[in-house]
Structure formats: structure tokens, C-alpha cells
Amino acid sequence: MEKEDSMKGEESIGNGSRGGNRSRGRQGKRKKPPKKSRGSPAGLEKLLNPHTVAVIGASNREDRIGGIILKELTRSHCLLYPVNPKYQALRGMRCYPSVLDIPGRIDLAVITIPASGVPSVLEECGRKRIPYAIVVAGGFGETGEEGKRLQDQLVEIRKRYGIRILGPNTLGVFFPHESFDTIFVEHGDKSLAGGGGTAVISQSGSVGIEALGLASNIGFGLRTFVGLGNKCDLDELDFLRYFAEEPGTQLIAFYLENINEGREFLETCSAVSRNKPIVGLKAGRTASGASAVSSHTGRLSGMDLVVEGAFRQYGILRVQDDEELTDACRALEKCPLPSGNRIAVLSPAGGYGVICADFIEMPHPRTPLAMARLLPETEHRLRYVTLPFASCHNPVDITASASGQMYGQAMEAILQDPGVDILIGLVFWSPPGIEDDLLDIIAQQVRQTEKPVLVFTTYGPFTDRYLLEFWKRGVVGYSSIERTVRAARFLVERRMQLERFARES
């Protein structure tokens, strides 16, 4: 009860301190949204880790959203209360005509009915003093004036009852550790079920979910996914604050199209990123509405510089697309940070070593990388553990005649060289001396070192399978040299960021 009381208490004092709304949708400039207050960040636990959940619009049909979500949630640890006047029972559970008929307290209502019916059931949720509601349906503010009026009704109910709303027009949340999942589309959930330390906040449901689905092919450590949807109430700032405190979250990633309170969000990022890395993707919306092709480029380019500058200043690691977002998260979650930017490359295929060196030495304005110079002792040691015709300079080429054991010994020699900050291992499965035990050999070296190791591997149709096997063993891998080197760049950038924070404090 204290949670609901505190939220109602805040309601009366919460107005007035919020910044401007930057949202500019395709339907023209939106009105400034009604002011709203924020619950305490800790309060989101009942949204993200609820004990009792009402599923409003639950169904026995698996082609209906209310049926899919009910089914998904039976895998969670929650006590479920299906709500639908059409049914007496669903999946063995008593089905209630309304949330008001449910005995006891409900932490979260998942509202799966179409938009037009949402205000009246949300009103009931408010009367039931349910603290959180996820509104799945689209057809609100994103669809024009009529939908906007419907969305305003939700905001008005939120004001009267203090109920906090996620959405509308959201896929909701996915919290693999508790098998709690309101997402009703294919999203690689089986591969994500292992969980991890990365919280993902996405304004677009599809961008978040499709990106995670693709990333899960090669392993992704998801702590929590939140789809913000139309952000009629809860927004990026609420979740940023929550994940900053949530002990299981090591890393925060966001995809945003607009930021409700730009300054406050950025300043919070700046504080949070001292403890947890923040990876950010901000998609521009202005281009689509601009009138002249030539002016597009100029404007976007300018906007881009502003975003670039702001992100750097406020401690956000900036990415350009969903693939880069997940690539950066994978490395930042699993790898220790390097002491510097000097990279050694180990390869049984000389050509790829050369390509990798090219990417490493490519000039880069933010995070220049360098090829490490190996000590003579290291090269001597490499000469000793590899074949006579191996190339023991960096990039080290132990040739296609290498064995797994040679690879491991070469890794160890390179990682012990004080002039090496990061090791990139190129891994191929076609050399006759390479067997699957190379996965474990590399994983063992990764466990033994305090330096970050990234691998590139490719093997036709088995590429993703090997990358996933690496991930399961704690090794971060990618299927292209460019992505591997880019991941190293994020580790270096994060190290530079922390050094800057230390200088500034």
C-alpha cells in the first residue's frame, strides 16, 4: 500500500519542474504533453518484476494478443489473473469479468484489448489501485487527432489515480531472469533466456526486438527489455534512473527517436555513466519531413554533429544503428576494459590478419587504435610455440598449419606482452589442425587474462553457431573483421571516458 500512497502523494507536487518536449511526429508538431510526476525509480520493480499480474483481454486463442501474452506469462513466476467477461476460466485459471472482481492486490495490469476499450478498463485499474499498467494496443497518439484524444484520456486517468502507464503502443517488457515477457512477436527469446547484464530501453518496439532477435543468434546478455511506445507516461528517464540503481544491470542501452526532457535526460546519463556504460542510438526524425533534397543533407549533417557532441559530453557511447548497438553491448558487458589502445592480432589466415590491421590503423577521430609492437621476447616465444614459417610480428600469422594448442600458446604469449592492450583473435575452422576444442582453449586464455579479447570467426553456415558457442564460454565474437575492430573501439572509448571522468572529478 505504501507504494500507491507515495505515488498519489507525489502527484500533487510533481508538476512544474519538467523541461520541454522535443517530440516532433510525422503528423506535425505535437502539443506539449500534460505535465506529469515521476514515481520513485525503485517503484518500477512492480512493473519489471511483478508478483501479481492481471491480463486484461486474456483469451484462449493463440492467434490473439491476449492469448499469446497469457500463454507467455504462464512461464513466469507471477500469479496471473486473466480478465475477460467472455470466459469463466482460461488455462486452468479463474477468469474475472473485471479487475475489480479480483481479490487481493495486483502489481501490474497488462491491457491487451484494442485502443477504444482501454480508457474504461484503465479506469477500473485505477480504482483497484493497481500501480502499473502496460497498454499494448496501438491506435493512440501515433495515428492522428482521434488517437491523440484517446491517449489524452489515459493521461487524465493516470492523473486521477496515480497509475503509471507504459505505452500505449508498446510491446511491453521482457525480463528473461524471471521469464517475464509480455512480448508477443518472435524475438529470439530462447537464445536470450540465459540473461545477462544489459538493460535495453527502446522507443520502437520493432527496433529493439528485431535487433535483440538478431543479436541472440550469436549471444546477447539481456537483463531487461523495455519498449517505451508512445511514452504517454513512463519514459526513458524513468527507466534510466531505475536501471542506474538496479543491481543486476551492468550496462544500459537505448534506442530513442525523441527525448522528452533532453537536458535532464542527458544530465542523468552523465551521472549514471560514471558507474555503468550507456550505449545510445538516437534516430533523427526531421529528414523525412524536409522539403528539399539538398537541404536534407546539410541539416542532418549539422544535427549529427550536435548529437555527436552532446553524447560525448554527457558520457553516452554513440552508435549508428541497431547492429552497432548490440555489438557494443556484447563487448562492454563481457570484456574487461583495456589499459590502452594497442591491439595485437592473432590469425591462422594471413590475409585476414592484414585486413584486420588495415581496420585497426584506419584514422579515427574519436578512438584511434594502434597495432601493438610485440617485445622481442614475445616474438621469440611465438617462434618457439609455432611452426618455422609462421610470421611472429603483429599481425601474427600462425598459418593454416596451426593446431589448436599452438593457437592457445600463441594467445598466452601475446597476452603476457605488456605492450598489448587488446587481443583480436581471428578464428577459422577449416585448417586441418584446428578442432572444436579451440573454443575451450581460447575460453581458458580469456579467463586467465585481465585484458580484453575479441574474436572474429566465420565458417559458412556454421558461423553463428560457433559465435554462440564462444559466447556461452564467455568469449565475445563477431562475424566480420570490421565489427570486431569496432567493438574494440568501444572498449577503448569507455576506458577514455572513465579517464576523463576521473580527471574532471
Add this chain to the structure above:
Amino acid sequence: MEKEDSMKGEESIGNGSRGGNRSRGRQGKRKKPPKKSRGSPAGLEKLLNPHTVAVIGASNREDRIGGIILKELTRSHCLLYPVNPKYQALRGMRCYPSVLDIPGRIDLAVITIPASGVPSVLEECGRKRIPYAIVVAGGFGETGEEGKRLQDQLVEIRKRYGIRILGPNTLGVFFPHESFDTIFVEHGDKSLAGGGGTAVISQSGSVGIEALGLASNIGFGLRTFVGLGNKCDLDELDFLRYFAEEPGTQLIAFYLENINEGREFLETCSAVSRNKPIVGLKAGRTASGASAVSSHTGRLSGMDLVVEGAFRQYGILRVQDDEELTDACRALEKCPLPSGNRIAVLSPAGGYGVICADFIEMPHPRTPLAMARLLPETEHRLRYVTLPFASCHNPVDITASASGQMYGQAMEAILQDPGVDILIGLVFWSPPGIEDDLLDIIAQQVRQTEKPVLVFTTYGPFTDRYLLEFWKRGVVGYSSIERTVRAARFLVERRMQLERFARES
């Protein structure tokens, strides 16, 4: 017989006209290689499409290279002659102690024995007047002085007998149309078996084969793969000339670390690219030997500008890595060229449309792209075929409520807009109204238009499967927005290149 005679005839006049050797290996500066003459390009047919093949070092063991290659070649249309004094018969074929014992003419010898034994069997091939030999073994020039001496023996035999040598240290050739394949490592051959129009010339066996293996997951139209290896005789220029004339080759791609005759190669590219696009990846080798970290970057940057300039001038579409190489080839082989650089984006997921627009409008020095401005009639038509809340400006967002039919109708409307040069379709499989028939709906639109269409699709573990299904239907797709937009850039660059050629002529 005329082939062999003509080759011998050329031998006496072939010297003197070759440029310098740019090769700089890791073992220090190599000596200028002995001068050699070139056979007529047409002659390579007996190498790339032989009728009678001797497999020297053939074996009945499938863990031996001579066993794997013999087995692979039984799938080809060639008449095979296994050669190994240890066996009377192999795989039901009579096995000969030496090529000299084989009755009749042999087009190609594939030499699978270790390096030390190669000169003597090559000598026998010469005496047998076999026109072409592939030398698989490594352990030659790439391994130091001793190997270099061994390699010089091959060159000397080549001089005496006129036999043309591919390699040594090469995976050889792969010609899917004839199931002719000397490559003994995993390389996605099943997916490549459909064949296509792209000839790939790779100095590094692994870079070529691993890249093709990965590309074959999502479809790749391979005409021929050639691994150059140490290039003791046949090199990039020989194959460039051959593929320029070979009618089945639509497109030529190369991965090179050094170019034997820089000027002649570039000038030939310049002539060839008027008819067939050439996609080139040149990896630098100098970085690894440089002494100071700071000087690396400067030098590479300078080198990079030289390569950039030379490639543009000589009509080569430049790529940075193997993934970009195969990505560019996939688009250039299958897509018509655009009339201009104006791109329309169609998506059922607004967020991805925005990310795509960002990549399109990103400033680019070589091939700036622009978001197309749709005609009012087009937007009106889009409004008519989609849902009321769809966004009918470019990027067009038909929302997750779209059906496959709507997608097809929207595509048609956009493709008929004269202000659109290229369509990028973002395709997702999670929207409830999207079924697998969208593959055919899109393929039909692609067949009906003369404009290039590229798709981006992602669907967790099924991503590659859908991309391959698209490819089989003649539609080129990628699993990241960035790669999709980059592919569009190559189509625009090729168009600009042809316009430049037209102006210059």
C-alpha cells in the same frame, strides 16, 4: 596440340615487357621474380573447365588432401586420372604410377603432394605436355629462403615446358556450373552450387573461401573462384583478362595483397570495367612492418588515399573487407542500375525507416544519396492502399498492421514514381498481417520494375533463411540497414562510373 605449341611459341618472345614487382612479403623485400610470358587468355579454359584431369597424389583416405580432392572431382563432368604409385585403383578408377603412364591428353594436373615432391612430378607433367597445373601445397616462397628455392624450381620447369602453374600454396579453383572444385575446405559449396555471374580472384585462399562461405548463407552468384596463392606463374592479370572475355562472367571481384604488374593491371581494369564491373579489395601489407605506432597511421592514411584515387581512376569499385566485397557483388550482379541516387524506403516498422533515412542522408564523399521526394499522386495512392494511420511520406511507414498485399501495392506505387531511383524495402515477419507469401509478392514487384530494389530483413534465428529465400527469387537482401544502404551506394557508384566512361569516350 595447337595450344601447347602456341604456348611454347610465346615463351621465346614473352620477356621484357613486364612492369616491376610490388610484392613486399614479411620476410623482407623479395627479389624480382623471373620474367615470364602469358598464354592467351582463352587458354585458361583448360584450367577452369578441363575435360581430362590428373590428380597427382590421389588417395583413398578422406582425411588426406589427395583423397578429398579426388572425391570432390568425381562430382564434376571431367574424366579423372588418379596418379599415385601406391595404388592400383582408386574409387573404381585405374590409378597410374605417373602421369607419363596415362594414355591420351591431359588438360590439367592437380598436384596434391607435399612441396618437396612437387618439382619432380611437375617435370613429368611438362614432359607429358600437360598445359596447366594447380599446385596445392604450401611450403614454398611464403616460408622463407628454402621454400623460395623450391618455388624457383617450379618457375624453371614452367620455362622449359611451357606448363602454366596456378599456385603454389593455393586452394585452386571452384567452378560451380561444372561442379569442378579442387577446394578441400568447408566453403558453403552447397549454397554456391546454384552458380551465378561473379568471378572471384583471391590471392588469399582463406579470405576468398571464408568470405564466399559466409555470403553463401544468404545467396551468392559464383561463376568461378580462383585462389592465386603464391602466384609463381599465373596471376591476377591472367585471370582478369580471361574473365573479361568469358561470356558467363558478368562481374569480377578481387582480393589482392600485392599486384605483380601494377600499371598493366590497372589499365586492364580500366578497359574491362567499361563492360563488366570490377569490385576490388586491396589489403595493405606495410603496416605490420612499420616501426613506430604514430607513423603507422599517417602512412596507412596516405597509402589509403593513393589506393582510393587509383581505384577510382581505373574503374575499380573499392571495398574495405571481404563482407563488403561479397555484399557489393550480390547487388551488382542481380540489380539493374539506377537512373540516379534518390532512394525511397518502405517499412512496416517506423523506427527502422528512420534509421535507414539517417544512413541514406549521411554525407558521403563519393556517392551521396538522397531521400526521394514522392509525388503527391504517389502519396495519395499510398494513402489509398494502406491503413489510415500509415505515414505516406518517404520513409513510408505502413505500420505493423500492414498486410503482405498492402506491402506489394505500396511497392508498386513507389516504384512507379518517376522521382524514385532505388527502393529499399524493410521487411519484417512479426507483424500479424505478414505471411511468407510476402517473399513472392516482393519478388513479383522486383521482376516488373526496371529500378533496383534492395531489402533489409531480420527475424532472429531465421534471418539468413529468409535472405536466402529472397535471393532464390531474384531479390537481394541484407541483415543490416547499413549494409543495405551501402549496397545501394555501389549501384549508384557503378552508374556514375558508366556515365564518366561515356563522357570520356
